[in-house]
Amino acid sequence: MLGYIVRRLLSAGLVVTLTSMIVFALFFLGPDNPAQPLCDINGKCTPERLALLTEQLGLNDTVYHQYWIWLQGLFVGREISFGPIYQCSAPCLGISYSTRNEVTAELLDKFPATLSLAIGGSLIYLLVGVFLGTMAARVRGTLADRGLVTMSLIVSSIPYYVLAILAWIYLSLEWQIFPDTTYHPLTDGIGAWAYGLLLPWLVLGLAQSTAYARYTRGQMVETLGEDYIRTATAKGVAKRKVIFQHALRAAIVPVITIFGLDFAFLLAGTVVTEEIFDIDGIGQWGIRALRAPVDFPVVAATVLIGAVIIVIANIIVDILYSFIDPRVRVS
Amino acid sequence: MTSERFLSTPAQSTSDRAADIAAADNFLVVDHLSVRFPTHDGLVQAVTDLSFSVKRGETLGIVGESGSGKSVSSMAVLGLHDAKSTRLEGSIRVGGQEVVGADESTLRKLRGKEVAMIFQDPLTALHPFYSVGRQIAEAYRIHHKVSKGEARKRAIEMLDRVGIPQAKNRVDDFPHQFSGGMRQRAMIAMSLVNDPKLLIADEPTTALDVTVQAQILDLLQDLQREFNSAIIMITHDLGVIAELADEVLVMYGGRAVETGATKQILTHPEMPYTWGLLSSVPEVSADEDARLIPIPGNPPSLLNPPSGCPFNPRCTHKDKVPGDLCVTTLPELLPARVGPSHRRRCHLPDPEVIYLTEVLPEIAPDLIDPTTGEPIAALQEIAAASEAEANADSRGDQR
Structure with a gap:
């Protein structure tokens, strides 16, 4: 296991190095x-x-x-x-052209906001999506199932920024349900932190959960047709346990893969969510750096950090795999 | 025990009591069972008007090709068909308890405890993410209030019982770490962990090597002797039937077409489909140029079953039946002239004569005494001797 992790880290290092070279080439050899x-x-x-x-x-x-x-x-x-x-x-990582601060310090300053947003949002879409998908698979073919799938398609066909802006306009500005929507560091107290992020979490989480619901449902329907599910029923396991234990355990594996990558993308910055809900995170920082005059060191840093996060997420997902699926247990 | 409990229920009518007394003898009674699946294309008549029974300590072999309704009917015994997409008619009584229309909690008490099932392919039938021991222990804990540790001990005991070497060290292995034979042993251990009174083995050896097959069958026989359980052996391997079954039920197109004591059915079959099954068994001792005689045509459609006898489109003997009876009228499952329990569904006026004079010489010429024209050895031997090739053949067929 340790050898495997070391091997994976070495290859990850290679990927990050190559990425840094490409970034370097792109920006420093540009026209x-x-x-x-x-x-x-x-x-x-x-x-x-x-x-x-x-x-x-x-x-x-x-x-x-x-x-x-x-x-x-x-x-x-x-x-x-x-x-x-x-x-x-x-x-x-250089000195920012615009603020004349160390890029590394700025990055560390922006990262907690993005991390907070990503953790809350992804937890909501994972839990809600997997739960809805499992329920839909359980009652597949019924009206409830079709309704859920249709709803999910409708929600996911609305552009995300429209949803987010509408949510912000009505829930935050108009009805003042979440008036103080922004990022407060945890040092301001966990209540302020959570309350300020609740709306973006919900918007991000619920919008994305539709995709997870559909994906989970597909995996579940497939898994429920497996022989070992029939075996579990035949030995007298209760239906709820068959679905939420035997079937979900197997169906969740590919969902975890997608989740790992999605989470990494969130960490690399969610531009729309951060812009709309006034969260000063990596996404906003990167976008600001891209506006002319371009803040090269910052842009290079955001690309590099994105690569690092995605590579790490992949390793974590692979290690998680081996805990979930004994057949891929590595030596 | 279960049947005694039901016998003592005062509210039952006398006719129910009579049925229960029969059930006390027959652990499983399937009575006029029909299983149908409504689909977009119409009603799939998977099993039609099927009746059979099994006593404890006895083995019933159910034979038939894929789609003949063998597995569907046995799954109905455990109530494994989804109630919403299945139409069940008739009655299935397990130790006196009615299964058709029973609620989930009643079924759950039967499943694994009274009736256990061994599935065909242990690799797909065992959960890949749970250790073998955990799966066996789970089966035990569902029906026994014991701690995890005790259940684990029981799992090791069972693995040991079915001949897994060093069961203690293998109990935490995952199914993929077991060989095919060991997986099937583990599957059997899991089915037997609650001492079920009826064991349904759905082609338990089809996915296994020939040598392992024999071991598994021996194991099942040993365990049956030990636990006095009833066994339903679903197979399309006549070799397995010859070795294990006391009674045989031949199914075709969702119906019983011939049933009786194993020896009787294998030596004096009276239904052309059974003849076809026997003719397509390869024989090791046969001449090199001896040919297998396959049954012509394809299994019947279950959506639009043929009129009359379900086997009539493939039957090579229907010209011996006067008129077009085979095409117009479904033959009843009637007693044969010889063999007390022997029943078959066929319009042929004298099938036993046709078998001895036309079918037997063709499939086993060396078994006919040239002077008397009588068979000199039980056909059972043919099936048993050629088990190996029959299995290889049926495996290919299964893919």
Whole structure:
């Protein structure tokens, strides 16, 4: 098991390294001079200033050298100078062009908001979706089942941002049910934290739960037709236990895979939800950095962190697998 | 025990009492059972007007090809058909308890306790995510109020009983860590954990190697002797029938077409479908150029069953029946002239003569005494000797 995890971590490291190279290539070898936006930020950009910044950022060196310097910064920190000299401590992801803060510090500052949103939202869609899907499979073919499937299709065919905006307008602004919808750090108290996030959790969770309901239902219907379900019934196991224990245990496996990846995507930033519900997380941060003048170090950091999260999520899902399904138990 | 309890119920009418007295003898009584499934294309008549009974300590073999209603009728005994999508008629009494129309909780008390089932493919019939021991212990705990530890002990005991070596070390293994034969043993251990009075084995050896098959059948026989349980052996392997069954029920198109004592049915069959089954059994000792004679045609549609005798479209002997009786009239399940319990559904006026003079010489020429024209050995031996190939054949058929 340990060997397996080490192997997986090594290959994950490779993936992340490759991603970082691609990100580096995309942004630092792009058509524009990467120093251009930095030069644009403070008013007039003269050719002399641009030349100076280009030299200061080391953009005249070879690409390999630049990547090496950047990589070094990740592990031991480095000095960055454009105008003043900034000390960027490890793990250094650069200095934000717009705020002149260390990117790593900003990332750590934004991450709790996104994490809070992701945990609540995904818990709701996992639990609600799996429960509804299981119930629908249990009564499959009946009116209740068809109603549930139809409802789920209707909800999921409405664009998510429409749902979110409507929820925000009516539930937050108009009816004031959730007037104070925003992110409060946990240090403000768990009540404020949960209450501020409740509406985005519900919107995110319920909208996404329809997909999980349909997926779970499909898996359940298939599993309920398995021989071992008939065996369980034949030995006298109660129907509820057959469904929620014997069948769900097997049906949930592919759902977990999807869930792991979905959760990773949420962690990498949920732009729409964060924008609409005023949650200052990774998604908003990344979008803001993309607006001209582009904040290259921040954009690079969001892409990199996204890659890291997804790779880690995959490893966790695979390890979870081996706990759920003994046949894939690894040595 | 169960039947005694029902006998003492005062509210029962005398006719019920009579039936119960019969049930005390016959542990399972299936009476005019019909199982139908409404589908978009129409009503699938999986089992029609089926009656049979089994005593404790006895083995009934049910033979027939896929779709003949063998499994469907045995699943009905446990009430395993979904009530909403199944139409059940007739009566199934297990130790006096009516199963048709019984509620879930009544059925649940029967399932695994009074009647247990062994399924065909133990790899798919065992839950892949639960250890073998846990699955056996679960079956035990459903019907016994014992701790997990005690149930586990019982599971180890049962695994040991069915011949799993080092049961103590294997109890926490998962089904995929067992070999095919061991899985089926585990399945049997699970079915027997509550000492059921009736064991329904639905093609228990079809998915297994030939050598393992014999072991499993021996095991079932041993356990039957030990627990005095009734066994229903569902198979399309006449070798298995010859070895295990006391009585045989041949099913075709959802109906019983021939029934009686095993030896009688295998040596003096009187129904052309049974002849066909016997003709298609390969024989190791036969001449190299001896041919298997397959039954022509396909199993009947259960949606639009043929009129008259269900076997008539495939029957090669129907020209011997006067008129078009075979096509117009369903033959009754009538007693044969020889053999007290032997009944068959056929219009042929003298099937026993046709069998001896036309069928037997063709399928087993060396078994006919040339001077008397009588068979010199029981056909049972044919089936038993060729068990290996029959199994290989039926396995291919099953895929």
